[in-house]
C-alpha cells in the first residue's frame with residue numbers, strides 16, 4: 001500500500017508545491033479526524049484543500065465553498081464548472097431565525113428561443129445531449145457571486161487563487177478522471193468526426209485519446225476566464241468577452257443562446273424545503289430539484305413505517321431485509337411521484353408541498369407492505385425506462401466553518417464533459433442540462449427518467465433536477481450533518497442512504513459514505529445493489545484464517561439479504577456505484593468529514609489554524 005503522505009502528494013500534482021506551505025498532513029489513525037475550525041469534503045483533494053485554505057484565512061463556509069467550486073471547475077472538467085449550474089444550500093446560525101437558511105438556485109435556464117416543441121423540431125436524436133442546443137444558460141458564476149454577496153467574508157478575488165494555480169500549473173490526472181476519460185474516448189471513437197466537432201475536449205482534456213493517469217493537464221484558457229471573473233465578478237461572465245464566446249460556441253454548434261439570455265440570467269434565492277426526521281430539522285433543496293422532495297418523502301415514510309410496526313430503523317439495522325425493503329419501497333413511491341408531478345412550475349410547487357405533508361408521508365408508510373412489493377400501478381403512473389449510464393457529470397461539496405455556518409452545494413454540467421461543446425478561448429465545457437427537461441412527451445432522459453408535461457421546456461424555465469444538497473440540524477439547532485451527491489437519480493438514493501447511515505444508524509462519516517448502497521428509481525423495475533452488500537469482495541491472497549472466516553460469514557449474510565428481498569418480490573440487479581457522496585457530520589464540538597471512495601477525493605480541514613488533509617481517505 002502506498003503510504004498516505006505520498007498519495008496526498010500524488011493527487012496534488014503539479015499544483016502541489018504552490019500549496020505545500022500551508023499543508024500539514026495528519027498522521028494516519030484509526031480514529032476519525034475531528035476538525036474544530038471547519039472542514040471541506042469535495043471529490044478532489046485539491047478542491048477540498050482550496051476551501052480549507054480559505055477557512056484558515058478566516059473565510060466563511062461560503063468563501064470556502066466558492067474556492068472549492070472554482071477549483072473543481074478546473075480539476076473536474078467532466079463534472080461541473082463555470083459552464084454549468086447548481087444549487088447551494090446555506091445555513092448561518094449567526095443570523096436571526098427566519099434568515100438563517102437560504103437555498104440558492106443557479107440551475108441553468110432554457111434560452112428564450114426554446115419552447116415546448118423545441119427538441120421535436122430539431123430532428124437530431126443527439127440534440128438535447130451533444131449539440132449547442134443541449135446547453136442551458138449557465139448559472140454557476142451568478143450563483144457563486146450571489147452567495148458571496150450574501151455570505152462572503154474574504155474579498156471575492158481572493159477566492160480564485162487556488163483555482164487559477166491549478167489551471168496554470170496543472171493538475172494530475174487521477175483514476176476517477178481516467179474513468180470519465182475512457183467513457184468519453186469510446187464516444188469519440190464511435191464517430192471519429194466528433195474529434196473535430198468537439199475538439200477541445202478531445203485534444204486538451206483527453207490528449208487525442210492518449211491521456212493517462214499521472215499526466216498533468218494545464219488549462220491556461222480557463223485561468224484567463226477565472227482572472228477576468230475574479231476582477232469583474234458576475235458581469236465579466238454574463239456580458240463582455242466571455243459572454244460573446246459562449247454565444248459563439250453554442251450557436252456554432254446548433255444552439256440558440258443569445259447575449260440577452262446571458263445578460264438576463266439571475267440566480268434565485270428561495271427558502272429551503274424543510275422536513276423532520278428522528279427529531280432533526282432537515283433542510284434541503286426545493287424545486288426545480290426533485291431531490292429534496294424525494295428525500296423528505298423517503299425519510300418521512302421510513303420513520304412512520306417503522307413506528308407503525310412498533311420498531312425503529314436502528315433496531316432493524318442498515319443491512320436488514322426489513323429496512324432494505326422499506327427503503328426500496330419508499331424510493332419507488334418518491335420516484336413515481338417525481339415522474340408524474342414535478343417540474344419548474346407553480347402547479348408542481350403546490351404538488352411538492354402536498355407530497356411532503358404529514359398526511360402524504362403517512363399514506364406512503366401505510367402503503368408499504370412488509371411482505372411484498374406492489375403491482376406497478378401501486379406506485380403511480382406506469383412508466384418504462386432504460387438503465388442509467390455510468391456518469392461523472394456532477395460534483396457535490398459539503399462545508400462547515402469554525403462558526404457553525406454550513407454549505408451543501410451540488411453543481412453539474414449534466415453528462416460527462418457536458419455537451420462536449422467547449423468555449424475554447426476560455427477552456428470550459430458548456431453543460432447539456434436541457435436533456436433534463438421532458439424533451440418530448442414520453443421520452444426518457446439520459447438517466448432513464450421519464451417525466452411529465454410539468455417538466456416540458458419553456459423560455460427561462462429550469463429543468464427538473466435530482467440534486468439534493470441537504471443540511472440537518474440537531475435538537476439544539478446546531479448543524480449536525482451536511483450531505484449531497486453526484487450521480488443523476490442516484491443522487492437522491494445515495495444522499496438518502498448517507499443521511500440514514502448517520503442519523504438513524506449513528507455511523508462515522510467514513511462508514512456512512514463507504515457502506516454499500518442500493519438504488520431504485522421506480523423504472524426500470526430493478527433494485528440495483530452495489531457489490532459490497534450481497535457479494536462481498538474476494539479475500540486477499542494472503543488473508544489469514546480470521547479474515548477468511550469473516551468473508552465466509554459475509555457471503556452467508558449476503559445470500560440471506562438476497563433471498564429475503566427476492567421473496568418480497570424485488571428483482572435484483574447489480575450496480576457499480578450509487579452516487580458519489582460527500583458529507584460532514586458533527587462529532588462533539590467538531591466535525592468529521594468524508595469524501596466518497598467511489599470517486600476518491602479527500603476532505604481537508606483546519607485545526608489550530610493549519611490546513612490538514614485527511615490521509616485515511618486517500619486510499
Ligand code: DON
Nearest residue numbers: 392393394465466486487488
Ligand atoms: O440535475 C440533475 O439531476 C442531473 N443533471 C445530474 C447529473 C449527474 O449527476 C451526473 N452524474 N454524476
